[in-house]
Amino acid sequence: MEKGMVSSLADVPIGDSGSVEDGGCTTAARNIPISPAQVDATEVVYRRPTANFAARFAKILFFAHLVAVAILIIFLSLRGFLGRNPAFRPAHWFAPLLTAAVSSALVAILWLLFVLRHPAKVIKASLWLAPSLVCAVAVLLLTDGGSSSLAFAVLGLLLALVQSLYGCWIVRRLHHAYEILSISIAAVQPTTTLAKYVAxxxxxxxxFSSIWTLGAGGVAAGGGSRFAPLYVLLLLLSLGWTMQAIRYMVLVAVAQLAYLSLAFGTETAVPVAFEAAANGALGxxxxxxxxxxxxxxxxGTARAMGLIAGGSDEFLFSCASxxxxxxxxLVVRGNRWGFVYARVHGKGLGNASAEVWExxxxxxxxxxxxxxxxSSLCFLSGVTGGGVAALVAGSWATAADKGHVTEATxxxxxIGYFMTRIAMAWPQACVAAYHVVFAENPxxxxxxxxxxxxxxxxxxxPH
Incomplete structure (x- = not known):
C-alpha cells in the first residue's frame, strides 16, 4: 500500500455514520463501515520495514545489554550479600521496594482507566497531584536527616515548584488538550484483549524492576565501594532503556490500532498489532x-534556554540559538510520531520521523x-505514579530502618514513574496517530x- 493510496482511502465517502457534530470534536469514526476491498488492514500492520542498520544494531545492543545487566545483577547480588554490611537488612530493603513496585502497577492500571473514562478530570488531577506528591516525598526525605536526603529533597521541592508554575503557564492549552485526547482515545475501544496486552x-x-532491585540491593549491601556510583549509573541506564522499550512497544501497537480506525474507519485484531510491533518494529x-x-x-532544555535568553545577545546566552x-x-530525526509512520510505510524510525515532521x-x-x-501530561502522570510509589517505599523504610531511606525512596x-508511563503509552499513541492522520489528509x-x-x-x- 503506497503513501498515495493511504491518502486516497481516507477520502472514501463515509455517509451519515461519519458525520461530525458541529462546533465540537466528537466523531463516530470508529463506527464507519468500510469494505475489505477498500483497505487491507493486515497489509498496513504487517508492512515489513526497510533495511535499517541503526534499528538492527540497536536491537542487537539491547539484547546484549540485557545479558550484561543480568550478569551484573548476579555479580552485585553475590558480592553484596556474601560480604554484607551488618547494618544492611535485606527485609527492610526488598519489602518496601517490591511493595512500591506492585503498588505502582496498580496505580498505573487505575490511572489508565481514569484517563479512558474521564480525560478532562485526569488532566486537572495530574496538574495538582504531581507537584503535591513530589512535595510530600521531599518532606519525607527531609525527615531522614542525611546529606543525600537533603539534596534529593531540595531537588524534589524545585521540581514541585516548576510543575506548579508549568500548570499555571499551560492553562490556555488545556481545553484543546482535553478535546484532542477525548477524540483520539475514542478511536481505540477498550477491550479485554487489549487490556490483557497492556497488563x-x-x-x-x-x-524486570523486581529483579533490578536485587542489583541495587547488592550495591547498598556492599557498603561504600569506590565503584558503587558506577554500578548505580549502569543499573539506572539499564532500567530506563528497558522500561522505555516496553513503553514504546505498547505505543507502536496501539498507534497502529488508532491509525487504522482514524484513517480508514476499520479495525484489526489486537494480537495482530502487538505481534507486528514485536516482529517488525522491535529494532x-x-x-x-x-x-x-x-x-x-x-x-526541553533548549526551549527553556530560549525562553530565558529571549532576544538577549549577551555572552551568557550567545549559544542559546x-x-x-x-x-x-534532532527532533526531526527522532520523534514519537515517527513510530506511527514507520509501521504504516515500512520505513526506519529516522526516515519516518523526518517525513512525518516535514x-x-x-x-x-x-x-x-x-x-x-x-507528552507533558503523560510526564505528570508518571510523576504522580512515582510519587505514590516513593511514599509507599519511603514510609515503610522510615518506619522499619533509617539506614537506606533515601535509596529506597x-x-x-x-520505578513508579516508568510503570505509569507504560500505561500512558495507550493515550499518547492515540494522540500521535490523530496528528499523523490529520497531516496526511486534512x-x-x-x-x-x-x-x-x-x-x-x-x-x-498574538503570541
Missing amino acids: LALLAGLV DVCYGSAVIPLVVAIR CYVGIADH MFIKQGMGQLIDTDIT VYAFI QSRRMGPCIPTRLRELRSS
Whole structure:
C-alpha cells in the first residue's frame, strides 16, 4: 500500500455514520463501515520495514545489554550479600521496594482507566497531584536527616515548584488538550484483549524492576565501594532503556490500532498489532527508546534556554540559538510520531520521523505540535505514579530502618514513574496517530474540526 493510496482511502465517502457534530470534536469514526476491498488492514500492520542498520544494531545492543545487566545483577547480588554490611537488612530493603513496585502497577492500571473514562478530570488531577506528591516525598526525605536526603529533597521541592508554575503557564492549552485526547482515545475501544496486552507489558516492567532491585540491593549491601556510583549509573541506564522499550512497544501497537480506525474507519485484531510491533518494529523500538528520551530532554532544555535568553545577545546566552537549532534538528530525526509512520510505510524510525515532521510543517502544524502538551501530561502522570510509589517505599523504610531511606525512596519513585508511563503509552499513541492522520489528509471528514479550530486560534493569537 503506497503513501498515495493511504491518502486516497481516507477520502472514501463515509455517509451519515461519519458525520461530525458541529462546533465540537466528537466523531463516530470508529463506527464507519468500510469494505475489505477498500483497505487491507493486515497489509498496513504487517508492512515489513526497510533495511535499517541503526534499528538492527540497536536491537542487537539491547539484547546484549540485557545479558550484561543480568550478569551484573548476579555479580552485585553475590558480592553484596556474601560480604554484607551488618547494618544492611535485606527485609527492610526488598519489602518496601517490591511493595512500591506492585503498588505502582496498580496505580498505573487505575490511572489508565481514569484517563479512558474521564480525560478532562485526569488532566486537572495530574496538574495538582504531581507537584503535591513530589512535595510530600521531599518532606519525607527531609525527615531522614542525611546529606543525600537533603539534596534529593531540595531537588524534589524545585521540581514541585516548576510543575506548579508549568500548570499555571499551560492553562490556555488545556481545553484543546482535553478535546484532542477525548477524540483520539475514542478511536481505540477498550477491550479485554487489549487490556490483557497492556497488563502483560506492565507485568514485564514489574518483573524486570523486581529483579533490578536485587542489583541495587547488592550495591547498598556492599557498603561504600569506590565503584558503587558506577554500578548505580549502569543499573539506572539499564532500567530506563528497558522500561522505555516496553513503553514504546505498547505505543507502536496501539498507534497502529488508532491509525487504522482514524484513517480508514476499520479495525484489526489486537494480537495482530502487538505481534507486528514485536516482529517488525522491535529494532526501531530499541533504537527509539534510547534516542527519543534524550532528544526530548535536549529539546526541553533548549526551549527553556530560549525562553530565558529571549532576544538577549549577551555572552551568557550567545549559544542559546545554536543549541535550539541543534535540538530542532534532532527532533526531526527522532520523534514519537515517527513510530506511527514507520509501521504504516515500512520505513526506519529516522526516515519516518523526518517525513512525518516535514508533513507537519507542510500542513502548517509546526506550532500546534510544539504547543501540544500530551507528552507533558503523560510526564505528570508518571510523576504522580512515582510519587505514590516513593511514599509507599519511603514510609515503610522510615518506619522499619533509617539506614537506606533515601535509596529506597528514589528507586521507588523511578520505578513508579516508568510503570505509569507504560500505561500512558495507550493515550499518547492515540494522540500521535490523530496528528499523523490529520497531516496526511486534512480534508478527511473523519477527523472533525478539532485541529483546524486550534490552528485558527494559534494563527490569530498574538503570541
